[in-house]
Amino acid sequence: MKKYTGINDLDSIADTIQEAIKLKENPYQFEKLGQRKTLVMVFFNASLRTRLSTEKAAKNLGMQVTVLHVSDAWELEFEEGTIMNLNTSEHVKEAAQVISQYADVIAVRAFPKLENKEQDESEFVMNSFIKYATVPIVNMESATAHPLQALTDAITIEELKTKKKPKVVLSWAPHPKALPHAVANSFVHMMQELDVDFSITHPEGYELNPAITKNTSINHNQEEALQDADFVYTKNWSNYKAYGKVTSQDPKWMITKEKLGKAKFMHCLPVRRNVVVADAVLDSDRSLVIHQTNNRTFAAQIVLKKLLENSAS
Amino acid sequence: MKKYTGINDLDSIADTIQEAIKLKENPYQFEKLGQRKTLVMVFFNASLRTRLSTEKAAKNLGMQVTVLHVSDAWELEFEEGTIMNLNTSEHVKEAAQVISQYADVIAVRAFPKLENKEQDESEFVMNSFIKYATVPIVNMESATAHPLQALTDAITIEELKTKKKPKVVLSWAPHPKALPHAVANSFVHMMQELDVDFSITHPEGYELNPAITKNTSINHNQEEALQDADFVYTKNWSNYKAYGKVTSQDPKWMITKEKLGKAKFMHCLPVRRNVVVADAVLDSDRSLVIHQTNNRTFAAQIVLKKLLENSAS
Amino acid sequence: MKKYTGINDLDSIADTIQEAIKLKENPYQFEKLGQRKTLVMVFFNASLRTRLSTEKAAKNLGMQVTVLHVSDAWELEFEEGTIMNLNTSEHVKEAAQVISQYADVIAVRAFPKLENKEQDESEFVMNSFIKYATVPIVNMESATAHPLQALTDAITIEELKTKKKPKVVLSWAPHPKALPHAVANSFVHMMQELDVDFSITHPEGYELNPAITKNTSINHNQEEALQDADFVYTKNWSNYKAYGKVTSQDPKWMITKEKLGKAKFMHCLPVRRNVVVADAVLDSDRSLVIHQTNNRTFAAQIVLKKLLENSAS
Numbered sequence: 001m002k003k004y005t006g007i008n009d010l011d012s013i014a015d016t017i018q019e020a021i022k023l024k025e026n027p028y029q030f031e032k033l034g035q036r037k038t039l040v041m042v043f044f045n046a047s048l049r050t051r052l053s054t055e056k057a058a059k060n061l062g063m064q065v066t067v068l069h070v071s072d073a074w075e076l077e078f079e080e081g082t083i084m085n086l087n088t089s090e091h092v093k094e095a096a097q098v099i100s101q102y103a104d105v106i107a108v109r110a111f112p113k114l115e116n117k118e119q120d121e122s123e124f125v126m127n128s129f130i131k132y133a134t135v136p137i138v139n140m141e142s143a144t145a146h147p148l149q150a151l152t153d154a155i156t157i158e159e160l161k162t163k164k165k166p167k168v169v170l171s172w173a174p175h176p177k178a179l180p181h182a183v184a185n186s187f188v189h190m191m192q193e194l195d196v197d198f199s200i201t202h203p204e205g206y207e208l209n210p211a212i213t214k215n216t217s218i219n220h221n222q223e224e225a226l227q228d229a230d231f232v233y234t235k236n237w238s239n240y241k242a243y244g245k246v247t248s249q250d251p252k253w254m255i256t257k258e259k260l261g262k263a264k265f266m267h268c269l270p271v272r273r274n275v276v277v278a279d280a281v282l283d284s285d286r287s288l289v290i291h292q293t294n295n296r297t298f299a300a301q302i303v304l305k306k307l308l309e310n311s312a313s
Numbered sequence: 314m315k316k317y318t319g320i321n322d323l324d325s326i327a328d329t330i331q332e333a334i335k336l337k338e339n340p341y342q343f344e345k346l347g348q349r350k351t352l353v354m355v356f357f358n359a360s361l362r363t364r365l366s367t368e369k370a371a372k373n374l375g376m377q378v379t380v381l382h383v384s385d386a387w388e389l390e391f392e393e394g395t396i397m398n399l400n401t402s403e404h405v406k407e408a409a410q411v412i413s414q415y416a417d418v419i420a421v422r423a424f425p426k427l428e429n430k431e432q433d434e435s436e437f438v439m440n441s442f443i444k445y446a447t448v449p450i451v452n453m454e455s456a457t458a459h460p461l462q463a464l465t466d467a468i469t470i471e472e473l474k475t476k477k478k479p480k481v482v483l484s485w486a487p488h489p490k491a492l493p494h495a496v497a498n499s500f501v502h503m504m505q506e507l508d509v510d511f512s513i514t515h516p517e518g519y520e521l522n523p524a525i526t527k528n529t530s531i532n533h534n535q536e537e538a539l540q541d542a543d544f545v546y547t548k549n550w551s552n553y554k555a556y557g558k559v560t561s562q563d564p565k566w567m568i569t570k571e572k573l574g575k576a577k578f579m580h581c582l583p584v585r586r587n588v589v590v591a592d593a594v595l596d597s598d599r600s601l602v603i604h605q606t607n608n609r610t611f612a613a614q615i616v617l618k619k620l621l622e623n624s625a626s
Numbered sequence: 627m628k629k630y631t632g633i634n635d636l637d638s639i640a641d642t643i644q645e646a647i648k649l650k651e652n653p654y655q656f657e658k659l660g661q662r663k664t665l666v667m668v669f670f671n672a673s674l675r676t677r678l679s680t681e682k683a684a685k686n687l688g689m690q691v692t693v694l695h696v697s698d699a700w701e702l703e704f705e706e707g708t709i710m711n712l713n714t715s716e717h718v719k720e721a722a723q724v725i726s727q728y729a730d731v732i733a734v735r736a737f738p739k740l741e742n743k744e745q746d747e748s749e750f751v752m753n754s755f756i757k758y759a760t761v762p763i764v765n766m767e768s769a770t771a772h773p774l775q776a777l778t779d780a781i782t783i784e785e786l787k788t789k790k791k792p793k794v795v796l797s798w799a800p801h802p803k804a805l806p807h808a809v810a811n812s813f814v815h816m817m818q819e820l821d822v823d824f825s826i827t828h829p830e831g832y833e834l835n836p837a838i839t840k841n842t843s844i845n846h847n848q849e850e851a852l853q854d855a856d857f858v859y860t861k862n863w864s865n866y867k868a869y870g871k872v873t874s875q876d877p878k879w880m881i882t883k884e885k886l887g888k889a890k891f892m893h894c895l896p897v898r899r900n901v902v903v904a905d906a907v908l909d910s911d912r913s914l915v916i917h918q919t920n921n922r923t924f925a926a927q928i929v930l931k932k933l934l935e936n937s938a939s
Binding site: 028043046047048049051052053055056059069176249269270271272273274275279282283289290293294296297 | 349351353377379381385386387390394395396397398399402403404406407408410411412414415416
């Protein structure tokens with residue numbers, strides 16, 4: 001594996017999940033692998049879980065970790081051929097090569113602005129790093145994908161499922177702010193790859209990118225959709241058609257204990273309590289959010305392990 | 314010891330002081346203890362000494378250290394049961410549990426706003442972390458207490474006292490800005506526990522919380538109070554009754570060489586030169602401020618050592 | 627060596643360059659040297675290369691590294707004898723001594739404000755740290771000097787020169803913002819110490835400090851100056867006489883492939899593409915900027931090695 005910017009970069013998703021579960025039992029068994037290796041984590045945006053879990057994963061492997069907030073460095077230019085006489089001080093062509101001189105792996109977080117669909121979908125930040133860096137790139141959430149979260153969620157479902165083919169529902173939730181589609185996109189993609197009974201429920205008009213949902217079943221009736229679910233993954237996203245707009249904050253879509261039934265509740269966090277999901281769900285043993293949080297370490301660790309092994313060979 | 318959020322958390326203050334002094338002679342003797350353990354330091358506010366000394370203490374014990382400025386993560390909600398449809402993105406219930414997945418010890422700095430006495434005294438930030446985290450919490454200065462500083466000061470006095478029961482005076486100083494009571498509170502508390510002749514001097518109306526000062530002698534005549542002192546601990550605090558107000562900046566309360574006499578000068582730093590204390594004091598060998606600064610490492614290290622030992626057993 | 631704040635601090639520049647080149651072949655051979663030693667990096671300004679390369683250099687030597695952005699600590703006072711009743715909370719006298727309690731080496735970056743020549747040339751930030759710190763200081767770019775960059779550039783020229791005495795030209799470039807003189811100053815100083823045929827070219831009126839350029843040849847005709855050059859080092863600086871002003875942005879001074887001829891192109895980065903230098907140069911194999919970037923690690927590492935060896939002896 002030469003990078004991890006989407007779940008397709010994994011040779012085998014099923015094998016990777018099993019390897020991560022084994023790693024969790026003995027997280028320090030490969031702590032020689034990363035010696036004298038450096039992970040540079042580049043943040044264009046806020047982070048709690050991703051920052052801490054990826055840093056811990058790297059250190060579990062014996063790596064050195066450097067955290068760089070882009071705001072502490074120089075404003076980056078991404079346009080090719082531009083005359084840089086305005087605000088940007090450094091081109092990503094240099095920046096990505098420069099960081100590569102000091103890093104064995106570079107992890108990048110770069111959210112979309114949600115103003116220009118085409119620009120966001122071009123993934124110009126992540127793709128510039130992939131293009132110009134000379135070391136492997138890990139996506140810590142880009143404009144359209146959050147593959148470390150999706151791998152975490154797959155590990156969690158695999159660990160906790162009680163039937164061979166569980167029913168998994170992705171349920172849209174209301175939110176006061178316009179949020180990206182990255183988590184939902186990568187979760188959909190991951191569920192399409194697993195042996196699960198997967199469907200999506202959201203208000204009419206809140207369709208995700210059809211190139212991602214493909215032929216996944218979509219139901220606009222949440223109650224029907226959640227019927228007999230084993231795992232309910234809840235997440236807000238802003239409108240994709242009316243790009244980046246909040247066209248509904250309908251509180252009826254919040255997840256309650258009644259709606260959840262016997263299902264387990266999943267969310268990537270941070271979560272708005274009593275907007276996205278009721279306290280009674282989050283504070284119950286039906287909630288897997290802390291279990292997921294814990295698995296973030298092992299998702300990142302198995303990815304870093306594969307990248308280190310590949311570069312060693 | 315399961316946490317260190319106040320000096321009462323120490324089983325024995327006297328023993329801890331002695332252990333810290335021994336640790337200082339050989340700071341690396343326990344560097345296996347913290348291997349594969351992580352300290353996450355969470356800062357809601359500025360820090361120089363606390364940041365550097367606590368980080369060094371942890372690394373002396375072989376720990377990994379991660380520094381998290383909350384401003385680089387998500388705005389936190391502390392209210393129970395609230396509908397989170399405004400500015401806060403993540404509830405401390407989740408945040409504290411989340412950080413616990415990646416940390417063996419969490420250290421938190423959270424100053425008071427000095428606007429609402431009841432709210433500050435509720436210690437809602439520190440207490441939320443204590444309540445929801447699943448690993449030990451260390452207080453790196455909260456709304457009302459700074460127990461790492463108080464332990465530092467006790468170590469310093471124990472090292473440098475020249476009589477069995479030295480006279481120690483806490484002397485209020487003027488300051489242009491409204492400052493918290495945390496350092497003064499914890500120093501008062503610590504002195505009450507030690508075998509010292511302790512008193513406080515401040516202008517009338519600048520009484521600290523009487524639940525903390527209890528029956529400690531208070532003298533509004535600074536000159537009288539400082540007579541024959543061995544250690545003069547100087548610190549500004551804002552008015553406690555007229556909560557958070559600066560009702561005096563009387564320059565007569567600044568510490569000068571004349572006032573100090575043969576006493577040693579102590580301060581937690583940062584200190585406003587020629588406002589809180591004259592240059593001639595700080596630049597003389599009567600000043601212990603750098604000695605105190607150095608001891609911050611060993612106060613933090615003995616605390617972390619006890620927390621690691623407890624969690625190992 | 628007791629500090630590295632200017633290239634004069636090196637006992638022998640020629641030997642240091644050779645030692646750095648040897649270190650590059652085996653960067654981990656001294657990884658015991660820095661064990662239990664801490665580098666604290668203090669940033670008053672933005673950084674990408676300096677941050678990452680100096681951190682990597684220290685870790686290659688086995689050191690612990692702590693990065694401190696001054697904006698996360700307290701606003702510093704530099705005036706002697708001042709009454710600190712305004713915005714500054716901590717005097718550099720304390721701050722430098724305080725950081726010394728937790729560091730074995732302190733590295734400082736502090737750019738000039740370019741408003742007051744005398745103040746900038748006093749190097750009050752760097753000199754305060756030198757004066758009050760009790761451990762060695764490394765200059766990570768000060769108001770008037772960038773000696774880690776100059777050492778990097780000397781290493782690069784030594785590695786890649788194809789004749790005994792190459793022709794090296796420092797060529798001023800246009801830039802929309804007022805930039806410091808530090809890189810140019812230290813490069814000039816370094817070239818004066820090496821066995822190279824060195825000259826400077828810039829528009830009339832853009833003379834650097836004559837106390838630094840001394841009798842170095844200056845040519846206002848860029849085309850003439852670049853004739854038969856082996857290395858062209860390009861850099862903008864703001865006007866020194868009309869201090870800190872941008873009095874020319876003449877695009878004719880941009881480096882193009884035609885102007886460069888057979889010379890190698892050097893720049894410290896970050897660089898404004900198509901303002902300072904044409905894409906065609908940066909994207910060609912004539913550009914050494916990434917090679918220079920890589921050498922930053924070994925310049926920092928040889929400096930830290932010498933400081934650690936000195937303090938160990």
